[in-house]
Amino acid sequence: MKKRILIFTPILLILLGIAFVAYNYQTKKPPVADLNQAAKKLSEAEALHANYYAKEAYNFAKICYDSAFHRLSVENNRNIIARNYDHITVFTNKSIQSSKEAIQLTKDHLKSIKGKLSVQLDETEKLVIDFDAKYKHFPIRKADKEDFVKSKLLCNEGRLNFESEQFEACATKLDWANRLLKKLHAKYQSELSAYFSNYDTWQTWINETIRQSKQSKGNCIIVDKYAREARLYVAGKLHHTYDIELSENWAGNKMYQGDKATPEGRYKIKAKKAHGSTKYYKALLIDYPNDDDKIRFNAKKKNKQLQRSAKIGGLIEIHGGGGKGYDWTDGCVALTNDEMDHIFKFTSVGTPVTIVGSSIPLEDARKILAQKLGHTKSTLDDPEI
Amino acid sequence: MNRKLFLALVVLGLGSFVFTSCAKYPQAEVDATNLTIQEAVTAGAEMYLHEEFVAMQDSMNAVMVSLEEEKSKFFKNFDSQIAQLTTVTTMATDLKAKTLVRIEELKVEIQTLITETQALVDTNKVLVQTAPKGKEGKSALEAIKGEIEVIEASLAEVNTMFASGELLATIDKAKAAKEKAAAINEELNTVIAKFQGKKK
Missing domain, CATH: 1.10.287 (Helix Hairpins)
Incomplete structure (x- = not known):
């Protein structure tokens, strides 16, 4: 009996041991589903670039996942009886939670940045359109023209970056373009305002010229440089409006010969040049310089604002050859040949020609421009620019 | 009997070892x-x-x-x-x-864009030269020359970025440069056509 007990006890113990181990293998299973879910969420976050847009939350999720996986590996290397997978579930839960947070943060961030950039893109494109429209014919310096072209390029690059969802690059380009454009707007806004400071004088000249036309029942011409129009008045009433082209440096009064500026003042037609006697089809020569021009020129020369060798210039005409679409004269006013034929019939030597910067105040000019651009509120009215 | 039991235990042990580590x-x-x-x-x-x-x-x-x-x-x-x-x-x-x-495709796309933009720039330069000279076209052509210079500078940047392997950033820059070069080309052709129309 004793011998049997000695034989069967170890067998029983071994069988019990095996049963215990088998029970452990059966009950202690790694939380594979949790791990897979955590990995999936992490991938989902990474696909959205959460590692970039929600770095903190993503990194925490990744650390938790790596910890869970490391823990699983460590536990699997341990004896089955000593294995404990509880910590893994804690890590996977944290990882899933953090991944979800990273995904939400990324989605919110993308929505917000897309909205912001879309607005910024519209604003920048509007600044480009406005500057182009407002200063299309305004004398812009070479360096500023280059900055304007650069800003247009940056704006285009920003748009392409936006379309290809490279939001950081898009923001950088748009910021740069915006800075350049706002600087240009501010600079030329100030120059334009300074130019329009002569508006009251221009208005007086226009009123006087039209009044005289009305009184004498004669004709007169008003050249509005800013509106790029020449207006023919018959007996004080507007009879016809002509589109004009000017010189490249038209914004300002003529100071000296070769400054490529169109003079401003009250003049008269000095001579009519028929077809064949001018290279610009037909021409109306005006009596620039008048007495005011001469006084101003001499004063500037005396004050050494002009070089001693400077000359006052002359030969300012209303002539044909226009319709090119840009400013190309040396200070003259160009009309198309057809319109030159028209104005030629209504003028004679002595017809008054008044040349002004603008016939309407800057604010009204802005409103007209804004209407042309189709803006209810243009950036032209924005006090910041 | 003892020997048989010992043998059974050894077989059991070996079996377990084989099953768990094979x-x-x-x-x-x-x-x-x-x-x-x-x-x-x-x-x-x-x-x-x-x-x-x-x-x-x-x-x-x-x-x-x-x-x-x-x-x-x-x-x-x-x-x-x-x-x-x-x-x-x-x-x-x-x-x-x-x-x-994909990298090769991008490289080819960028190289094509660079070549096309460079060709447009070269054409624009020729058009500027053949455009009406003298005071009539001077100011407009000077402005266009300035624009061409900016595009050339941008193209140089594109080449540098391309050489450094920043393909995704390069492609948008190259596209923008080409768009601008094409716009200038159109503008130049319009101006020249207008002038030639006037001459007739």
Whole structure:
């Protein structure tokens, strides 16, 4: 009996041991589903670039996942009886939670940045359109023209970056373009305002010229440089409006010969040049310089604002050859040949020609421009620019 | 009798040892797959084919979890995981190849854009030269020359970026330069046509 007990006890113990181990293998299973879910969420976050847009939350999720996986590996290397997978579930839960947070943060961030950039893109494109429209014919310096072209390029690059969802690059380009454009707007806004400071004088000249036309029942011409129009008045009433082209440096009064500026003042037609006697089809020569021009020129020369060798210039005409679409004269006013034929019939030597910067105040000019651009509120009215 | 019992215990022990350790963890296969994935990363898969790269990584994570699951079992059999590792290796190899193809496509696209933009710039320069000279066209042509200079500067930047391998950033810059060069080309042709129309 004793011998049997000695034989069967170890067998029983071994069988019990095996049963215990088998029970452990059966009950202690790694939380594979949790791990897979955590990995999936992490991938989902990474696909959205959460590692970039929600770095903190993503990194925490990744650390938790790596910890869970490391823990699983460590536990699997341990004896089955000593294995404990509880910590893994804690890590996977944290990882899933953090991944979800990273995904939400990324989605919110993308929505917000897309909205912001879309607005910024519209604003920048509007600044480009406005500057182009407002200063299309305004004398812009070479360096500023280059900055304007650069800003247009940056704006285009920003748009392409936006379309290809490279939001950081898009923001950088748009910021740069915006800075350049706002600087240009501010600079030329100030120059334009300074130019329009002569508006009251221009208005007086226009009123006087039209009044005289009305009184004498004669004709007169008003050249509005800013509106790029020449207006023919018959007996004080507007009879016809002509589109004009000017010189490249038209914004300002003529100071000296070769400054490529169109003079401003009250003049008269000095001579009519028929077809064949001018290279610009037909021409109306005006009596620039008048007495005011001469006084101003001499004063500037005396004050050494002009070089001693400077000359006052002359030969300012209303002539044909226009319709090119840009400013190309040396200070003259160009009309198309057809319109030159028209104005030629209504003028004679002595017809008054008044040349002004603008016939309407800057604010009204802005409103007209804004209407042309189709803006209810243009950036032209924005006090910041 | 004692001897028989001892023999039974030895057989039982050996059997357990054989069953629990006959399937070895496929470390060599895991290493080989990781190496292929690393090659895809080095090729730029994460940047140029992000979604496919993430999908491949997802598959690898699933295989690694499955391996650990198998490791935790009493009777291990890694055959299915080895097969999965082979699939991921194939995915990584394909991805690397696709990435290299995508990079080449981008390079060709950028080079084409550079060539086309440069051609437009050259044409614009010729058009500027052949455009009406003298005071009539001077100011407008000077402005256009300025614009061409800006595009050339931008093109130089594109070339530098291209040489440094910033392909995704380069392509948008090159596209913008081409758009601008094409706009100038159109503007120049319009101005010249207008002038020629006037001459007639």
